[in-house]
Amino acid sequence: MPLTSSRPAILQQLRLETRPYHDALEQNEFNQALGAGIITPAITHHFLAKLYGFLVPYEARLRQHGFGPEWQLELRQRAHLIPADLGVGAAALPLCPAMPPLATEAQLLGAMYVMEGSTLGGQVLARQLAKAGIEARSYFSGNGEQTGPLWKSFCQLLSEAATEENQAEIVASASQTFQTLYAWINA
Template sequence: MLADNLKEQTLTYHQQLEKKLVSQIKGLNTKEDYLQLLQLFYGYFGGLEDRINLFIDQNILPDHAQRRKTGAIADDILALGGEPVTKATGDALPEINNADQALGAMYVIEGSTLGGSIISKMISGKLGLTTGLSFFNSYGENTHQMWDAFKAVLNKQPAEIEAAITEAANNTFLKFKNWIEQHD
Protein backbone atom coordinates (compact mmCIF):
# COMPACT_ATOMS: atom_id res chain seq x y z
CA MET A 1 0.00 0.00 0.00
CA LEU A 2 1.29 3.42 -0.94
CA ALA A 3 0.67 5.01 2.46
CA ASP A 4 2.73 2.32 4.21
CA ASN A 5 5.50 2.61 1.62
CA LEU A 6 5.55 6.39 2.05
CA LYS A 7 5.97 6.07 5.79
CA GLU A 8 8.94 3.77 5.28
CA GLN A 9 10.53 5.70 2.40
CA THR A 10 10.27 9.11 4.08
CA LEU A 11 11.39 8.02 7.54
CA THR A 12 14.85 9.63 7.42
CA TYR A 13 13.63 13.08 6.35
CA HIS A 14 10.62 12.81 8.68
CA GLN A 15 12.85 12.08 11.67
CA GLN A 16 15.21 14.94 10.82
CA LEU A 17 12.31 17.39 10.69
CA GLU A 18 10.69 15.96 13.80
CA LYS A 19 13.94 16.35 15.76
CA LYS A 20 14.14 19.99 14.71
CA LEU A 21 10.50 20.66 15.63
CA VAL A 22 10.69 18.90 18.99
CA SER A 23 13.71 21.04 19.84
CA GLN A 24 11.76 24.17 18.87
CA ILE A 25 8.74 23.14 20.92
CA LYS A 26 10.80 22.23 23.99
CA GLY A 27 12.46 25.65 23.75
CA LEU A 28 9.17 27.53 24.03
CA ASN A 29 9.17 29.64 27.18
CA THR A 30 6.80 32.49 26.37
CA LYS A 31 3.71 33.27 24.34
CA GLU A 32 6.00 35.20 21.98
CA ASP A 33 8.12 32.09 21.42
CA TYR A 34 4.98 30.16 20.52
CA LEU A 35 3.86 32.97 18.24
CA GLN A 36 7.16 32.71 16.36
CA LEU A 37 6.65 28.95 15.99
CA LEU A 38 3.18 29.52 14.55
CA GLN A 39 4.61 32.08 12.15
CA LEU A 40 7.16 29.50 10.96
CA PHE A 41 4.33 27.09 10.23
CA TYR A 42 2.23 29.82 8.62
CA GLY A 43 5.02 30.89 6.28
CA TYR A 44 5.85 27.38 5.14
CA PHE A 45 2.41 25.72 5.16
CA GLY A 46 0.85 28.84 3.65
CA GLY A 47 3.17 28.80 0.64
CA LEU A 48 2.88 25.03 0.39
CA GLU A 49 -0.91 25.07 0.43
CA ASP A 50 -0.96 27.77 -2.25
CA ARG A 51 1.01 25.42 -4.52
CA ILE A 52 -1.02 22.34 -3.57
CA ASN A 53 -4.30 24.14 -4.27
CA LEU A 54 -3.29 24.55 -7.92
CA PHE A 55 -3.46 20.78 -8.41
CA ILE A 56 -5.72 19.26 -5.74
CA ASP A 57 -9.46 19.73 -5.72
CA GLN A 58 -12.58 17.86 -4.62
CA ASN A 59 -12.22 15.46 -7.57
CA ILE A 60 -8.94 14.13 -6.16
CA LEU A 61 -9.62 14.69 -2.46
CA PRO A 62 -13.33 15.19 -1.72
CA ASP A 63 -12.72 16.88 1.65
CA HIS A 64 -9.83 19.04 0.46
CA ALA A 65 -11.44 22.27 1.68
CA GLN A 66 -11.55 20.90 5.25
CA ARG A 67 -7.87 20.02 5.11
CA ARG A 68 -6.46 23.50 4.64
CA LYS A 69 -4.35 24.55 7.63
CA THR A 70 -3.26 28.10 6.83
CA GLY A 71 -6.48 29.71 8.04
CA ALA A 72 -6.29 27.98 11.43
CA ILE A 73 -2.66 29.04 11.84
CA ALA A 74 -3.55 32.65 10.96
CA ASP A 75 -6.44 32.57 13.44
CA ASP A 76 -4.10 31.34 16.18
CA ILE A 77 -1.54 34.03 15.37
CA LEU A 78 -4.20 36.74 15.52
CA ALA A 79 -5.65 35.30 18.77
CA LEU A 80 -2.22 35.68 20.35
CA GLY A 81 -1.85 39.28 19.18
CA GLY A 82 0.48 38.64 16.25
CA GLU A 83 0.29 39.13 12.52
CA PRO A 84 0.69 36.42 9.86
CA VAL A 85 4.04 36.60 8.09
CA THR A 86 4.89 36.40 4.41
CA LYS A 87 4.35 32.99 2.88
CA ALA A 88 7.25 30.97 1.53
CA THR A 89 7.78 31.02 -2.22
CA GLY A 90 10.27 29.85 -4.82
CA ASP A 91 13.08 27.53 -3.79
CA ALA A 92 12.01 27.59 -0.13
CA LEU A 93 9.27 25.16 -1.18
CA PRO A 94 9.37 21.76 -2.86
CA GLU A 95 8.61 21.50 -6.55
CA ILE A 96 4.87 20.98 -7.07
CA ASN A 97 3.90 20.89 -10.73
CA ASN A 98 1.19 18.23 -10.71
CA ALA A 99 -1.29 16.36 -8.52
CA ASP A 100 1.22 13.59 -7.75
CA GLN A 101 3.67 16.02 -6.21
CA ALA A 102 0.83 17.84 -4.45
CA LEU A 103 -0.29 14.57 -2.82
CA GLY A 104 3.27 13.98 -1.63
CA ALA A 105 3.35 17.42 -0.01
CA MET A 106 -0.08 16.84 1.52
CA TYR A 107 1.21 13.62 3.07
CA VAL A 108 3.53 15.76 5.20
CA ILE A 109 0.84 18.28 6.15
CA GLU A 110 -1.76 15.65 6.95
CA GLY A 111 0.72 13.52 8.86
CA SER A 112 1.55 16.51 11.03
CA THR A 113 -1.97 16.41 12.46
CA LEU A 114 -1.25 13.09 14.18
CA GLY A 115 1.04 14.65 16.77
CA GLY A 116 -0.85 17.90 16.95
CA SER A 117 -3.00 17.10 19.97
CA ILE A 118 0.08 16.06 21.94
CA ILE A 119 1.86 19.26 20.92
CA SER A 120 -1.21 21.32 21.83
CA LYS A 121 -1.29 19.80 25.32
CA MET A 122 2.45 20.36 25.76
CA ILE A 123 2.19 24.01 24.75
CA SER A 124 -0.96 24.62 26.77
CA GLY A 125 0.57 23.06 29.87
CA LYS A 126 3.92 24.77 29.52
CA LEU A 127 2.63 28.24 28.65
CA GLY A 128 -0.82 28.16 30.25
CA LEU A 129 -2.54 29.05 26.97
CA THR A 130 -6.21 28.38 26.34
CA THR A 131 -6.37 30.15 22.96
CA GLY A 132 -4.21 29.98 19.87
CA LEU A 133 -4.19 26.18 19.74
CA SER A 134 -6.66 25.43 16.94
CA PHE A 135 -3.95 24.57 14.39
CA PHE A 136 -2.34 21.93 16.57
CA ASN A 137 -5.75 20.61 17.66
CA SER A 138 -6.57 20.34 13.95
CA TYR A 139 -9.33 17.78 13.50
CA GLY A 140 -9.77 17.14 17.23
CA GLU A 141 -11.42 13.80 17.91
CA ASN A 142 -11.62 13.14 14.15
CA THR A 143 -7.85 13.25 13.57
CA HIS A 144 -7.37 9.52 13.03
CA GLN A 145 -10.49 9.29 10.89
CA MET A 146 -9.23 12.14 8.67
CA TRP A 147 -5.78 10.51 8.46
CA ASP A 148 -7.32 7.18 7.47
CA ALA A 149 -9.43 8.89 4.79
CA PHE A 150 -6.33 10.59 3.38
CA LYS A 151 -4.40 7.31 3.36
CA ALA A 152 -7.30 5.68 1.51
CA VAL A 153 -6.97 8.32 -1.24
CA LEU A 154 -3.21 7.70 -1.40
CA ASN A 155 -3.73 3.96 -1.61
CA LYS A 156 -6.03 4.37 -4.63
CA GLN A 157 -3.26 6.06 -6.65
CA PRO A 158 -1.64 4.02 -9.43
CA ALA A 159 1.68 2.34 -8.59
CA GLU A 160 3.51 4.18 -11.37
CA ILE A 161 3.21 7.54 -9.57
CA GLU A 162 4.52 6.27 -6.22
CA ALA A 163 8.06 7.50 -6.90
CA ALA A 164 6.84 11.03 -7.70
CA ILE A 165 4.69 11.16 -4.54
CA THR A 166 7.54 9.83 -2.41
CA GLU A 167 10.07 12.28 -3.82
CA ALA A 168 7.69 15.19 -3.23
CA ALA A 169 7.05 14.08 0.37
CA ASN A 170 10.78 13.79 1.07
CA ASN A 171 11.41 17.20 -0.49
CA THR A 172 8.59 18.69 1.60
CA PHE A 173 10.11 17.35 4.82
CA LEU A 174 13.58 18.56 3.80
CA LYS A 175 12.45 22.03 2.72
CA PHE A 176 10.46 22.49 5.94
CA LYS A 177 13.53 21.58 8.01
CA ASN A 178 15.58 24.06 5.95
CA TRP A 179 12.86 26.71 6.45
CA ILE A 180 13.03 26.29 10.22
CA GLU A 181 16.85 26.45 10.22
CA GLN A 182 16.80 29.62 8.13
CA HIS A 183 14.42 31.28 10.59
CA ASP A 184 16.10 30.21 13.86
Protein backbone atom coordinates (compact mmCIF):
# COMPACT_ATOMS: atom_id res chain seq x y z
CA MET A 1 0.00 0.00 0.00
CA PRO A 2 1.50 3.37 -0.99
CA LEU A 3 2.39 5.62 1.89
CA THR A 4 1.51 9.25 1.34
CA SER A 5 4.43 10.42 3.47
CA SER A 6 6.95 8.57 1.26
CA ARG A 7 5.75 10.05 -2.03
CA PRO A 8 7.85 13.19 -2.15
CA ALA A 9 10.64 11.42 -0.30
CA ILE A 10 11.28 8.96 -3.14
CA LEU A 11 12.10 11.69 -5.64
CA GLN A 12 14.28 13.56 -3.15
CA GLN A 13 16.08 10.37 -2.18
CA LEU A 14 16.63 9.39 -5.82
CA ARG A 15 18.08 12.81 -6.67
CA LEU A 16 20.35 12.82 -3.64
CA GLU A 17 21.61 9.26 -3.76
CA THR A 18 22.11 9.02 -7.53
CA ARG A 19 23.77 12.43 -8.00
CA PRO A 20 27.36 11.09 -7.94
CA TYR A 21 26.51 8.44 -10.57
CA HIS A 22 24.62 10.96 -12.70
CA ASP A 23 27.55 13.37 -12.57
CA ALA A 24 30.05 10.63 -13.45
CA LEU A 25 27.96 9.53 -16.44
CA GLU A 26 27.88 13.08 -17.77
CA GLN A 27 31.68 13.07 -18.00
CA ASN A 28 31.64 10.80 -21.07
CA GLU A 29 33.38 11.72 -24.32
CA PHE A 30 30.15 12.85 -26.00
CA ASN A 31 29.18 15.32 -23.27
CA GLN A 32 32.74 16.56 -22.92
CA ALA A 33 33.04 17.20 -26.67
CA LEU A 34 29.64 18.85 -26.80
CA GLY A 35 30.49 21.11 -23.87
CA ALA A 36 33.86 22.02 -25.37
CA GLY A 37 32.31 22.84 -28.75
CA ILE A 38 34.26 20.09 -30.53
CA ILE A 39 31.46 17.59 -31.10
CA THR A 40 31.66 15.56 -34.29
CA PRO A 41 29.23 13.25 -36.07
CA ALA A 42 31.55 10.31 -35.24
CA ILE A 43 31.46 11.02 -31.49
CA THR A 44 27.69 11.50 -31.63
CA HIS A 45 27.19 8.27 -33.58
CA HIS A 46 29.34 6.29 -31.14
CA PHE A 47 27.35 7.63 -28.17
CA LEU A 48 24.00 6.93 -29.82
CA ALA A 49 25.09 3.39 -30.73
CA LYS A 50 25.98 2.76 -27.09
CA LEU A 51 22.65 4.18 -25.93
CA TYR A 52 20.83 1.92 -28.36
CA GLY A 53 22.65 -1.11 -27.00
CA PHE A 54 21.40 -0.28 -23.51
CA LEU A 55 17.89 0.80 -24.45
CA VAL A 56 16.91 -2.29 -26.44
CA PRO A 57 17.15 -4.79 -23.55
CA TYR A 58 15.83 -2.21 -21.07
CA GLU A 59 12.75 -1.45 -23.18
CA ALA A 60 12.14 -5.16 -23.82
CA ARG A 61 12.08 -5.76 -20.08
CA LEU A 62 9.63 -2.86 -19.59
CA ARG A 63 7.26 -4.37 -22.14
CA GLN A 64 7.42 -7.76 -20.42
CA HIS A 65 6.51 -6.41 -17.00
CA GLY A 66 2.96 -5.41 -17.72
CA PHE A 67 2.78 -1.80 -16.58
CA GLY A 68 -0.72 -0.39 -17.06
CA PRO A 69 -1.72 2.05 -19.80
CA GLU A 70 -1.30 5.01 -17.44
CA TRP A 71 2.48 4.55 -17.78
CA GLN A 72 2.28 5.34 -21.54
CA LEU A 73 5.15 2.98 -22.33
CA GLU A 74 4.61 3.36 -26.08
CA LEU A 75 5.64 7.02 -25.77
CA ARG A 76 8.54 6.29 -23.42
CA GLN A 77 10.27 3.80 -25.71
CA ARG A 78 12.70 5.59 -27.97
CA ALA A 79 15.39 3.08 -28.98
CA HIS A 80 13.77 2.77 -32.41
CA LEU A 81 14.75 6.38 -33.17
CA ILE A 82 18.48 5.69 -32.98
CA PRO A 83 19.05 3.48 -36.07
CA ALA A 84 17.39 6.16 -38.21
CA ASP A 85 19.61 8.83 -36.62
CA LEU A 86 22.65 6.71 -37.44
CA GLY A 87 21.52 5.60 -40.89
CA VAL A 88 22.15 1.93 -40.06
CA GLY A 89 20.08 -1.16 -39.48
CA ALA A 90 19.42 -2.16 -35.90
CA ALA A 91 21.30 -5.44 -36.40
CA ALA A 92 24.53 -3.47 -36.91
CA LEU A 93 24.43 -2.07 -33.38
CA PRO A 94 25.86 -3.93 -30.35
CA LEU A 95 23.72 -4.74 -27.33
CA CYS A 96 24.82 -4.26 -23.74
CA PRO A 97 25.71 -7.73 -22.43
CA ALA A 98 25.45 -6.92 -18.71
CA MET A 99 22.29 -5.05 -17.80
CA PRO A 100 21.42 -4.07 -14.24
CA PRO A 101 18.86 -6.36 -12.56
CA LEU A 102 15.42 -5.56 -14.01
CA ALA A 103 13.35 -8.43 -12.63
CA THR A 104 11.09 -6.63 -10.16
CA GLU A 105 8.81 -3.66 -10.50
CA ALA A 106 10.99 -1.70 -8.06
CA GLN A 107 14.09 -2.40 -10.16
CA LEU A 108 12.28 -1.29 -13.30
CA LEU A 109 11.07 1.87 -11.56
CA GLY A 110 14.63 2.75 -10.58
CA ALA A 111 15.83 2.22 -14.14
CA MET A 112 12.90 4.22 -15.48
CA TYR A 113 13.85 7.12 -13.22
CA VAL A 114 17.24 7.23 -14.95
CA MET A 115 15.99 6.80 -18.50
CA GLU A 116 12.99 9.10 -18.16
CA GLY A 117 15.15 11.75 -16.53
CA SER A 118 17.49 11.58 -19.51
CA THR A 119 14.69 12.80 -21.76
CA LEU A 120 14.86 16.22 -20.12
CA GLY A 121 18.57 16.50 -20.77
CA GLY A 122 18.00 15.18 -24.27
CA GLN A 123 16.04 18.31 -25.13
CA VAL A 124 19.07 20.44 -24.25
CA LEU A 125 21.41 18.11 -26.14
CA ALA A 126 19.21 18.27 -29.25
CA ARG A 127 19.47 22.06 -29.29
CA GLN A 128 23.25 21.93 -28.81
CA LEU A 129 23.61 19.37 -31.61
CA ALA A 130 21.50 21.53 -33.91
CA LYS A 131 23.79 24.51 -33.25
CA ALA A 132 26.78 22.30 -34.05
CA GLY A 133 25.17 21.16 -37.31
CA ILE A 134 24.82 17.54 -36.21
CA GLU A 135 21.72 16.05 -37.78
CA ALA A 136 21.51 12.80 -35.76
CA ARG A 137 19.25 14.13 -33.04
CA SER A 138 15.72 12.70 -33.29
CA TYR A 139 16.47 10.41 -30.32
CA PHE A 140 17.42 13.42 -28.20
CA SER A 141 14.36 15.36 -29.34
CA GLY A 142 12.27 12.44 -28.18
CA ASN A 143 8.72 13.51 -27.50
CA GLY A 144 9.29 17.20 -28.13
CA GLU A 145 6.79 19.35 -26.26
CA GLN A 146 5.38 16.27 -24.51
CA THR A 147 8.70 15.56 -22.77
CA GLY A 148 7.99 17.74 -19.74
CA PRO A 149 4.43 16.46 -19.22
CA LEU A 150 5.60 12.85 -19.62
CA TRP A 151 8.29 13.43 -16.98
CA LYS A 152 5.74 14.93 -14.58
CA SER A 153 3.41 12.02 -15.21
CA PHE A 154 6.22 9.56 -14.54
CA CYS A 155 7.13 11.31 -11.27
CA GLN A 156 3.51 11.14 -10.12
CA LEU A 157 3.22 7.44 -11.00
CA LEU A 158 6.56 6.67 -9.35
CA SER A 159 5.50 8.50 -6.19
CA GLU A 160 2.29 6.48 -6.10
CA ALA A 161 4.13 3.18 -6.67
CA ALA A 162 6.80 3.83 -4.03
CA THR A 163 6.20 2.21 -0.67
CA GLU A 164 8.18 1.89 2.50
CA GLU A 165 8.92 -1.68 1.44
CA ASN A 166 10.23 -0.97 -2.09
CA GLN A 167 11.79 2.49 -1.83
CA ALA A 168 15.32 1.25 -1.06
CA GLU A 169 15.16 -1.17 -3.99
CA ILE A 170 14.03 1.60 -6.36
CA VAL A 171 16.94 3.82 -5.30
CA ALA A 172 19.46 0.97 -5.48
CA SER A 173 18.24 0.12 -8.98
CA ALA A 174 18.57 3.72 -10.16
CA SER A 175 22.13 3.80 -8.83
CA GLN A 176 22.93 0.48 -10.54
CA THR A 177 21.39 1.69 -13.78
CA PHE A 178 23.59 4.80 -13.80
CA GLN A 179 26.66 2.68 -13.03
CA THR A 180 25.89 0.05 -15.67
CA LEU A 181 25.19 2.70 -18.29
CA TYR A 182 28.45 4.45 -17.38
CA ALA A 183 30.44 1.22 -17.76
CA TRP A 184 28.75 0.38 -21.09
CA ILE A 185 29.16 3.84 -22.62
CA ASN A 186 32.80 4.07 -21.56
CA ALA A 187 33.74 0.52 -22.62
